[in-house]
Amino acid sequence: MKRICIIAVLLCLIMSITSMAQSPLDQTITSSGGLTVEYPSNYIGEANEPLAVGLLNLELGIFAIIGVDEASYSFTGEEAQTSEELKDGFLSIVNLLGGGIDESIQDLVINDRPAFLISFDSSSIGIGYFLSFELTDGTPASAMILAAGGTEVPTEIVEDLKAIAASATLDASLATTDDTAEVTSEIITEVGDETEDMSEVEEIPEGAILVEDFPEGMMLTGTGLQMTTLEGFNLVPGTEYVEGSLGLVSSNFQNTVILVDMGELTDEDRAIYAQSAVPMIALMSGNESFDAETDLQEMDVDGRNITYYASPDVAESDPEIGLYYFIVELIPDSNRIATVQVMMIEPDGDVAATNQDQLMEFIQSIELTEEAIAEMNAPQLVECGAQGSSVTDEANAMTLVTCPAGCDSTSGSLWGTEVYTDDSSICVAAIHMGLIDEAGGEVVVNYAKGQDEYVSTELNGIVSSEYGSWGASFTVSAPESE
Numbered sequence: 097m098k099r100i101c102i103i104a105v106l107l108c109l110i111m112s113i114t115s116m117a118q119s120p121l122d123q124t125i126t127s128s129g130g131l132t133v134e135y136p137s138n139y140i141g142e143a144n145e146p147l148a149v150g151l152l153n154l155e156l157g158i159f160a161i162i163g164v165d166e167a168s169y170s171f172t173g174e175e176a177q178t179s180e181e182l183k184d185g186f187l188s189i190v191n192l193l194g195g196g197i198d199e200s201i202q203d204l205v206i207n208d209r210p211a212f213l214i215s216f217d218s219s220s221i222g223i224g225y226f227l228s229f230e231l232t233d234g235t236p237a238s239a240m241i242l243a244a245g246g247t248e249v250p251t252e253i254v255e256d257l258k259a260i261a262a263s264a265t266l267d268a269s270l271a272t273t274d275d276t277a278e279v280t281s282e283i284i285t286e287v288g289d290e291t292e293d294m295s296e297v298e299e300i301p302e303g304a305i306l307v308e309d310f311p312e313g314m315m316l317t318g319t320g321l322q323m324t325t326l327e328g329f330n331l332v333p334g335t336e337y338v339e340g341s342l343g344l345v346s347s348n349f350q351n352t353v354i355l356v357d358m359g360e361l362t363d364e365d366r367a368i369y370a371q372s373a374v375p376m377i378a379l380m381s382g383n384e385s386f387d388a389e390t391d392l393q394e395m396d397v398d399g400r401n402i403t404y405y406a407s408p409d410v411a412e413s414d415p416e417i418g419l420y421y422f423i424v425e426l427i428p429d430s431n432r433i434a435t436v437q438v439m440m441i442e443p444d445g446d447v448a449a450t451n452q453d454q455l456m457e458f459i460q461s462i463e464l465t466e467e468a469i470a471e472m473n474a475p476q477l478v479e480c481g482a483q484g485s486s487v488t489d490e491a492n493a494m495t496l497v498t499c500p501a502g503c504d505s506t507s508g509s510l511w512g513t514e515v516y517t518d519d520s521s522i523c524v525a526a527i528h529m530g531l532i533d534e535a536g537g538e539v540v541v542n543y544a545k546g547q548d549e550y551v552s553t554e555l556n557g558i559v560s561s562e563y564g565s566w567g568a569s570f571t572v573s574a575p576e577s578e
Contacts, residue, residue, distance in 0.1 A: 120136060120137075121134035121135055121136060121259055121260065121263055122134075122136065122137050122334075123135050123136065123137050123139070123141060123333075123334060125141035125142075125143050125149055126143065126270055127143040127145065127146055127147060127148065127149055128143065128146050128271065128272050129145075129146030129147040129266075129271050130266055130267045130268050130269065130270035130271040131143075131146075131147050131148070131149055131162070131163075131164055131264065131265075131266050132264070132265050132266075132267065132270065133149045133151075133162050133260060133263060133264050134260065134263035135151050135256075135260050135263075136256060137334055138153060139151040139152060139153050139160075140152045140332055140343070140345055140352065145163075145167060146167075146271075147163055147164050147165050147166065147167040147266075148161055148162065148163035148164075148167035149161070149162050149163075151260070152352065153253070156243075156250065156253065158241060158242070158243050158249060158253055159241070159242050160239065160240065160241045160242075160256075160257060160260070161239065161240055162237065162238075162239045162260060162261060162264055163237065163238055163239075164231065164235050164236070164237040164264070164266055165235065165236070167238075168182055168228075168236055168237055168238040172184075172185025172186045172188070172189060172228075172238070176236050177236060178210075178230065178236060179209065179210050179211050179212060179228040179229050179230050179236060179237075180210060180212065180228070181236070182212075182228035182236050182238050183201070183212040183214065183226075183228040186214060186226050186228065186238070187214070190216055201213070201214050202214075204227075204229070204258070206229040206230070206258065206261055206262050207229065207230060207231060207232045207262060208232075209229065209230040209232075209234070210230075211227065211228060211229035211230070211261075212227070212228045212229075213225060213226075213227050213254070213258075214226045214227075214228075223242070223243050223248065223249065224240060224241040224242040224243055224249055225240070225241045225249060225254055225257065226238065226239075226240050227239040227240070227257055227258070227261055229261050229262075231264060231265065231266055232265070233266070235266055237261070237264060239257055239260065239261045241253060241254070241257055300336075300337050301318075301337070301339060303318045303319070303339065304318040304337040304338060304339045305317065305318045305337060305338055306336065306337050307331060307335055307336060307337060307338065313325055315331075315338075315342065316338065316465070317338050317339065317340055317341070317342060317355075317357055318337070318338055318339045318340065319339070319340045319357040319359070319468070320357075320464050320465050320467065320468025320469075320471070321355075321357050321426070321434060321462060321463070321464060321465070321468075322461075322462075322463060322464070322465045323355075323458065323461045323462040323463070324457070324458060324461040326344060326353065326454070326455070326458045327454065328346055328347060329344040329345065329346050329347075329351070329353060330344065330345060330346075330347065331343065331344060331345075332344070332345055333345075340356065340357040340359075341354065341355060341356040341357065342354075342355050343355075351438070351439065351440045352438070352439045353436065353437070353438050353439075354436070354437050355434060355435070355436045355462070356434060356435050356436075357434050358433050358434060358435055359432065359433075360430070360431045360432045360433075360491040360492055361431045361433060361491055365431075365491075373421070373435075374386070374388070374392065374405050374421050375388075377405060377407075377419055377421040377437065378391065378405060378407065378419075383407055386405075391405055392404070392405055393405070393406070395456075395460075397460045398428070399428035399429070400424070400425045400426065400427070400428050400463075401425045402422060402423070402424050402425065402459060402460070403422070403423040404420060404421065404422040404423070404459070405419075405420065405421045406418070406419075406420050407419040407420070418438075418439075418440040419437070419438065419439055419440070420436070420437070420438035420455065421435070421436070421437050421438075422435065422436040422437075422438075422459050423435055424436065424459060424462050426462070426463060426464050427464065427469070431491045432464070432472075434462055436459060436462070438455065473496070474496075475496045475497055475498040475538050476495060476496065476497045476498070477497070477498045477500070478497045478498070478499060478500075478522060478523065479500070480499065480500060480502065480503035480504075480507035480508065480521070480523045480524075481507050481508035481521050481523075481524075482497075482508075482521065482522050482523065483508070483518065483519045483520060483521060483522065484516065484517075484518040484519070484520060484522055484525075484541060484569075484570035485518040485519055485568065485570075487522065487541050488518075488541050488542065488543040488570055489518075489543055489568070490543060492543065493542065493543045494540060494541070494542050494543070495540070495541045496538060496539075496540055496541075496575060497522060497538070497539060497540075497541055498536070498537070498538050498539075499522065499523035499526060499532055499536045499537060499538075499539060500523075500536045501534060501535050501536040502534060502536070503521075503523040503524065503527060503532075503534060503536065504524075504527070504534055505524065505527075505557065505558050505559070507521055507523060507524050508520070508521025508523070508524050509521060509524075509561065510524045510525055510528060510558065510560040510561060511550045511560060511561045511562070511563040511566075512547070512550030512551065512560060512562075512563065512569070513528075513550070513551050513552070513553040513555070513560055514529070514571060515544055515547055515550070515569050515570075515571055516550070516560070516569060516570055516571070516572075517550055517563055517566045517568075517569060518543075518566075518567075518568040518569055518570050520560075520570075522539070522541055522570070522572065523536075523539075524558060525570075525572050526539040526572045527556055527557075527558050528553075528555050528556060528558040528560055529555065529556075529572055530555065530556045531572060531573070531574050533556075538575050539572050539573070539574065539575070540572065540573045540574070540575055541570050541571075541572055542570060542571045542572070542573060543568070543569075543570055544568075544569040544570055544571050545568070545569065546565065546566050546567040546568050546569055547565070547566060547569055548564075548565050549562075549563075549564060549565070550562055550563040550564075550566065550569075
């Protein structure tokens with residue numbers, strides 16, 4: 097059988113299942129009241145309350161908060177002495193607000209003490225999990241996860257919450273009267289020291305770029321994006337290198353920016369962002385009446401299209417929260433895009449974040465480096481048996497490749513004439529069309545729609561096979577002479 101799609105799907109499923117492990121707790125944050133919590137590096141930590149710590153997972157839009165004493169009571173409405181009393185208090189609050197409990201309450205053991213995990217779905221609170229537990233000294237504590245936009249909380253995030261809760265400690269000797277800014281500065285220093293120790297053993301992924309190698313006033317990604325720095329923002333504490341995405345946080349930890357290089361997407365995928373992803377972002381900012389025709393805006397930057405959404409609160413004089421979401425076209429008339437999500441909480445507290453002109457300048461500066469563009473335009477070296485689907489599709493309509501020497505009729509299968517099924521061998525097709533011989537050479541691979549029939553012929557010593565209807569095709573042609 098020449099169709100192996102089912103095997104590929106099974107492999108993807110296996111990989112996704114094995115990746116759902118609890119993330120390592122490699123960051124630490126301490127509140128001004130002495131509450132210390134360990135958490136994974138894919139979260140941003142905030143300690144703006146004496147006895148509570150907030151964690152934000154930007155990629156998934158999930159917020160978690162861990163609190164002790166009165167910070168726990170704020171979740172349950174009354175003072176409690178045990179984790180079970182905290183649980184009962186939370187259930188009372190949910191019932192009072194007309195919410196629902198999705199699953200039966202899970203009995204757990206954290207720090208060798210009883211703990212309780214509650215899954216809830218409340219129109220007033222949201223969707224998430226509540227965890228009541230006790231510290232090693234018996235101090236009652238609680239933790240809560242809330243998912244933005246009405247989405248479900250992934251299983252691995254729940255496992256993160258359990259591990260984070262188990263790491264929580266309260267030490268009065270760490271309490272400080274300093275303001276939040278000074279506490280945050282201390283936290284950044286601690287994280288920086290820890291990261292420095294980790295860097296001695298951590299391997300830098302291939303293709304990643306070290307932050308220390310950024311040009312002055314510029315930021316880069318390992319996938320070839322470059323942009324000017326955004327004043328008043330820094331990379332997430334502990335960031336040593338950047339691959340295809342980067343996270344920024346304002347100096348007061350109130351505002352965040354996350355940029356992702358999406359690569360090349362099909363027109364259908366881009367439409368999904370406008371019709372699905374952006375409305376979810378709008379819902380996060382409280383805009384339940386999102387209308388793409390009126391709420392999405394566009395601007396042209398040197399022939400590149402940038403589509404963006406700005407939540408209504410951004411334009412208000414004294415907003416509590418504002419959200420931007422950008423889809424940035426990196427090359428004119430192409431599907432190579434990057435997405436940027438900006439969240440501003442109490443934006444008046446950070447001048448840089450409230451300056452929309454400055455934010456727009458940052459967005460407009462995002463583009464591909466000259467090296468990345470040259471790499472995209474350079475011929476791609478392929479093996480003799482490489483199939484058309486490996487280099488071209490709807491998003492990548494044309495690709496220049498180099499076939500090595502030694503390719504012949506035994507190098508791969510071939511179905512069709514002039515137009516070939518997309519699982520046919522590129523180099524064998526090029527020999528069949530007389531574009532190259534066994535010495536190899538460059539050839540242009542062009543995406544084509546599926547055909548109802550593929551005919552068999554013998555050309556240049558290659559006999560192709562016939563085939564019936566197939567979903568996608570390709571053609572080969574000689575490169576244009578300069």
